[in-house]
Every structure is written in structure tokens, then in C-alpha cells.
Amino acid sequence: MRRPVEILRRARRAQVCGLPLQMNPRYRNHRGALLLLAVTLSSLAMAGEPQPAGLAAGRTDLTPKDQARVLAVTRPTTDFSRPEPFELMQGGAGTSLKDVNRDAFSQSAANITFEQEATFKPGNALFRKNWVSSPSSTQASDGLGPLFNERACQNCHLKDGRGRPPEAGIGSTSLFLRLARDASNAEERAALTEHKVLNFPDPVYGSQLQDLAVPGLKGEGRMRIAYSEEKVTLGDGTMVSLRRPTYSVEDLAYGPLDLRTRLSPRLTPPMIGLGLIEQIAPADILAHADPEDRDGDGVSGKPNMVRDALSGELTLGRFGWKAQAASIRQQAADAFAGDIGISTPEVPKPWGDCTKAEKDCLAMPNGVQERLGTAEAPSPVIDLVTFYSQNLAVPARRDIDDPDVLAGKKRFYEMGCISCHTPKFVTMRGTPNRAQAFQLIWPYSDFLLHDMGKGLADGQRVGDASGSEWRTPPLWGIGLTGTVNGNSFYLHDGRARTLAEAILWHGGEGQKARDRFAGASAADREALIKFLESL
Numbered sequence: 406m407r408r409p410v411e412i413l414r415r416a417r418r419a420q421v422c423g424l425p426l427q428m429n430p431r432y433r434n435h436r437g438a439l440l441l442l443a444v445t446l447s448s449l450a451m452a453g454e455p456q457p458a459g460l461a462a463g464r465t466d467l468t469p470k471d472q473a474r475v476l477a478v479t480r481p482t483t484d485f486s487r488p489e490p491f492e493l494m495q496g497g498a499g500t501s502l503k504d505v506n507r508d509a510f511s512q513s514a515a516n517i518t519f520e521q522e523a524t525f526k527p528g529n530a531l532f533r534k535n536w537v538s539s540p541s542s543t544q545a546s547d548g549l550g551p552l553f554n555e556r557a558c559q560n561c562h563l564k565d566g567r568g569r570p571p572e573a574g575i576g577s578t579s580l581f582l583r584l585a586r587d588a589s590n591a592e593e594r595a596a597l598t599e600h601k602v603l604n605f606p607d608p609v610y611g612s613q614l615q616d617l618a619v620p621g622l623k624g625e626g627r628m629r630i631a632y633s634e635e636k637v638t639l640g641d642g643t644m645v646s647l648r649r650p651t652y653s654v655e656d657l658a659y660g661p662l663d664l665r666t667r668l669s670p671r672l673t674p675p676m677i678g679l680g681l682i683e684q685i686a687p688a689d690i691l692a693h694a695d696p697e698d699r700d701g702d703g704v705s706g707k708p709n710m711v712r713d714a715l716s717g718e719l720t721l722g723r724f725g726w727k728a729q730a731a732s733i734r735q736q737a738a739d740a741f742a743g744d745i746g747i748s749t750p751e752v753p754k755p756w757g758d759c760t761k762a763e764k765d766c767l768a769m770p771n772g773v774q775e776r777l778g779t780a781e782a783p784s785p786v787i788d789l790v791t792f793y794s795q796n797l798a799v800p801a802r803r804d805i806d807d808p809d810v811l812a813g814k815k816r817f818y819e820m821g822c823i824s825c826h827t828p829k830f831v832t833m834r835g836t837p838n839r840a841q842a843f844q845l846i847w848p849y850s851d852f853l854l855h856d857m858g859k860g861l862a863d864g865q866r867v868g869d870a871s872g873s874e875w876r877t878p879p880l881w882g883i884g885l886t887g888t889v890n891g892n893s894f895y896l897h898d899g900r901a902r903t904l905a906e907a908i909l910w911h912g913g914e915g916q917k918a919r920d921r922f923a924g925a926s927a928a929d930r931e932a933l934i935k936f937l938e939s940l
């Protein structure tokens with residue numbers, strides 16, 4: 406763990422290279438010193454309010470000169486003899502330099518103002534709040550359900566980190582099942598091509614299996630997982646066992662599932678750096694898309710274009726395992742409705758995911774209070790939770806100049822991991838929250854969909870994502886999974902128990918990279934894992 410002085414030294418050195426620095430307002434205001442904690446390319450020199458980037462082919466927020474600088478800074482490195490400038494601060498100026506412990510994912514971005522900190526805190530409280538069923542004596546705390554998976558955001562996003570899948574058998578909580586089917590006639594196909602819907606929910610159980618319900622109502626059913634172990638032999642003879650999950654649903658309370666409904670297991674992802682991801686220019690993400698694989702490298706990458714619920718405009722999906730949500734606000738509103746059964750102005754459904762076929766569910770009381778508006782969680786609640794979700798800091802890298810880590814980084818590049826796990830971006834200028842403007846960030850994701858092969862396929866279509874496509878997940882912070890969550894489970898359903906297992910599951914477009922890893926020497930594999938652990 407580097408101390409601020411060291412970072413200051415590095416930052417100064419970087420300034421010599423011609424990159425201006427931004428001060429951390431907290432240090433500026435409260436230590437009086439010019440403690441230049443971190444770096445941006447310069448939001449200080451921001452002139453006027455730029456146009457929203459929309460889906461323009463190039464970045465509309467930059468002058469040609471800045472565009473050239475951004476291109477130069479985000480170009481993948483070829484020098485692995487030492488860390489790159491600013492690499493330590495993988496979440497830009499907001500990177501948390503606090504000691505690494507169980508709270509490593511729960512820090513606010515280091516560059517938000519004290520006023521913003523005063524919004525973050527009640528946001529945090531609401532993220533942790535356990536909602537109760539209606540009617541209740543606790544004012545403005547009710548509205549849970551009637552069907553739900555959990556009572557609080559934090560109960561799935563454990564310590565703001567990832568969830569854990571249940572052991573084999575019956576389970577729920579931080580891994581749930583989405584329910585949906587593909588189009589089955591011309592009209593439905595048209596609705597999908599025109600992006601009117603993402604898919605078609607189960608006629609009885611809706612778009613998610615909620616295993617819990619308020620008193621007096623039955624939960625929908627229970628998910629069962631069975632694991633089978635499969636041995637894989639690596640190039641040097643090492644044996645690895647991978648566990649393949651199979652999902653089924655039992656104790657269905659409202660009759661059978663539609664035969665066409667596909668189950669898609671989703672593990673809860675960590676919450677860090679999401680506001681920065683939201684501020685990557687769409688053009689920069691789309692620049693990596695190559696749906697027809699024109700460059701013939703076997704890796705395509707395609708965006709999930711989704712309709713914005715409010716404006717009706719086509720926009721770039723970037724959140725969720727299938728990149729199905731365009732904004733953090735939308736994802737939070739969907740979570741309130743689908744996971745907790747709370748309505749918001751964005752998703753005004755106090756009965757959450759109850760369907761017409763679930764009559765008992767629709768007959769339950771809800772938590773709407775006229776006095777507070779027409780939603781169980783009125784605007785201030787969703788505003789605060791959204792702000793919180795946008796401003797959780799990415800922790801600083803560790804051991805970036807360790808020779809093994811540098812060697813592992815080289816392997817990561819050479820094995821082709823970066824064809825999908827894009828190392829760097831520079832966020833847009835003129836972002837609503839200045840803390841996220843023009844930051845050099847290192848998420849290690851292209852935020853695009855890739856066909857990951859049969860082994861990982863769930864068969865469920867979500868918008869432009871087919872049943873075998875997944876969004877490349879960001880890798881920042883992944884090395885702290887064990888520290889934060891006390892255990893580590895990776896991939897969309899948490900089947901991988903180690904980072905090596907996660908890599909060995911890569912198929913389809915990821916097959917070549919996986920084979921390079923499987924064929925590498927033990928020393929090279931270990932170095933690569935060490936690099937991942939330093940993220």
C-alpha cells in the first residue's frame with residue numbers, strides 16, 4: 406500500500422510528462438496543503454458545458470487536441486518493465502487510498518465534496534435499510550414485496566461487494582433467477598428488433614423468481630442448484646476441477662412455469678466505480694465493438710442497445726451481466742421493484758413483479774402513502790440511493806511494481822485478455838458530478854457483449870444479448886473479493902471458486918485466451934493471477 410507522499414511523487418513525475426493534475430478537494434480544504442493526491446487530465450480547464458455525447462461516432466466533448474491526448478493515454482502499454490503513470494489510481498482521482506480491510510468497497514470516492522458526502526451518507530443508510538411489509542407502524546419504511554428476494558440492497562450487495570451463491574441444494578438471497586423467453590411469433594420478434602422489450606417474462610411468475618413473500622402470501626418457489634465436478638488437465642499436467650451448475654425450481658406456488666421460460670442465474674456484482682462507468686463516452690465503448698469480427702481476431706463484441714424507460718430513446722446498455730441497464734438509476738429502480746418489491750417514480754409498480762395470474766399477490770396492501778406521493782420510495786429515496794451507488798470508490802492498486810505482478814500484466818496482454826478486458830478509458834468532460842469528469846480509469850472491461858460459448862450459456866435472450874452472450878465484467882477490485890466478502894465466487898453465477906477457474910470457463914470468443922492460459926507454464930499462470938489479485 407503506497408502512502409500519499411509516494412503518490413505525490415509519482416503524480417509530480419507524471420506532470421512532467423505534460424499531464425495537468427487535479428487536486429483532491431478534501432485535502433485542499435482541510436489540510437491546507439497542496440496535496441495533489443490524484444490525477445485527471447484536467448477538469449479544471451473545462452471550458453463551458455459540452456454537449457451530451459449521445460451516440461455520436463466520435464467524442465463530442467473533446468477538442469481534436471484533447472481527443473489525441475486521450476487516445477495516446479488509453480493506448481495499451483507495451484512497456485512492462487515498470488508501472489504506467491497513474492496506474493495505482495485505477496479509479497481516477499476518486500480512488501480510495503484507505504487501508505485495505507473488509508470496508509474496502511464501502512468508501513466514498515475520495516474526490517467528492519463535503520456537501521456530496523452529506524448526500525452519500527443518507528444514501529448509504531437507505532442502501533442498508535431493511536424494508537418492512539405494509540401496513541407498518543414505521544412511517545415510510547414499508548412497502549416490501551408482496552414478493553421479494555431480499556429486504557435491503559446491502560443484503561445482496563454484501564459489504565458493497567459481490568454476493569455468494571448458495572451451496573448445492575436449495576438457496577436464494579444474493580443469487581437469483583431471472584425468468585424470460587425469446588420471441589415466439591412475428592409480432593414478438595418485431596417488438597424485440599425494435600427494442601420495445603428485452604424479452605418476454607413468464608406469464609405467471611414474471612421476470613424473476615421471488616422466493617420470499619410478506620406474511621399471508623406464499624413465495625413463488627425455491628431455486629435448487631446441483632453442481633457436478635469436471636476435471637480439466639492443463640498444459641503442464643496440472644489437474645483442475647471445475648463445477649458445473651444446473652438450476653431448477655421447486656415448490657412452485659402458482660402452477661408450472663411456461664415451458665418456454667429460461668432460467669438465468671445472476672450473482673450480485675460489486676458496487677465500486679459504477680458512476681465512472683456511467684460516464685464513459687458511448688463513442689469510446691462503441692469504438693471497441695466489432696460485431697462482424699471484421700478484424701478477424703475471433704473476438705467480436707457488440708453493444709446491448711436498450712430503450713431508455715423515460716425518454717424512449719435508444720441508448721447504450723452498460724450495467725448488469727448482460728449490459729441490459731443503461732443507467733444506475735434505472736438499475737436501482739428495477740432492483741427496488743424486482744428484488745425488494747418497492748415502487749419508485751421510475752418503476753411505479755407497488756406490487757413489484759406480481760403478475761395478473763398471481764391474484765393473491767395483487768390483493769395485498771401496498772406501502773404507497775398519498776402524503777409522500779404515488780411511490781413507496783419517492784424521488785428523494787431513489788435520488789439518494791442512486792447517488793450512493795454512483796460514488797463508491799475503487800480501491801487503489803496494490804503491489805503495482807512487484808516484478809511478478811508486472812510479469813503477470815504482460816501475460817494478461819499477451820494472452821489476449823485485453824481484447825475484451827479493455828484496460829483504460831478517459832471519462833467524459835462536463836459530467837453532472839464533477840468528481841467523475843475527465844478521469845483516467847482502469848476498469849478492465851469493454852462493457853460489450855461476447856459469446857462465451859456453451860459452457861456459460863443460460864439460453865436466455867436479453868435485448869441484443871443472446872443466450873450465450875455476457876457483458877465483460879470490470880476487473881477492478883477483483884483482487885479484494887476475499888478481503889471484503891470473506892470468500893470468492895466469480896462469473897455471472899458464482900460457479901468459479903478461484904480466478905483460475907473463472908478463466909478456464911471462458912469459451913466461445915474467449916476460448917483462445919483461455920487456451921493460452923491453460924497452456925502456459927505454472928509460473929506464467931501464477932504471475933497472471935498475481936496481477937489479477939493486484940487489481
Ligand code: HEC
Nearest residue numbers: 554555557558561671672673674724725726737740741744
Ligand atoms: C436480491 C438481491 C439484490 C438486491 C436486494 C439488490 N440487488 Fe442490485 N444486483 C443484484 C444482481 C443479481 C445484479 C445483477 C443483475 C443482472 O445482471 O441482471 C445487481 C446489479 C446491480 C447494479 C448494476 C451493477 C453492475 O455492475 O452492472 C446496481 C447499480 C445495483 N444492483 C444496485 C442495487 C440497489 C440500489 C439496490 C437496492 C434498491 C439493489 N441493487 C438491490 C442483486 C440485488
Ligand code: HEC
Nearest residue numbers: 820822825855861875876877878895896897907914915918
Ligand atoms: C472474448 C472476451 C473475453 C476475453 C478474451 C477474456 N474475457 Fe474474461 N470475461 C469475459 C466475460 C464476458 C466474462 C463474464 C462471463 C460470465 O460471467 O459468464 C469474463 C469474466 C472474467 C472473470 C470473472 C469476473 C467476475 O467478476 O466474476 C475474470 C477473472 C476474467 N474474465 C479474466 C480474464 C482473463 C485473465 C483473460 C485472459 C486469459 C480473459 N478474462 C479473457 C470476456 C472475456
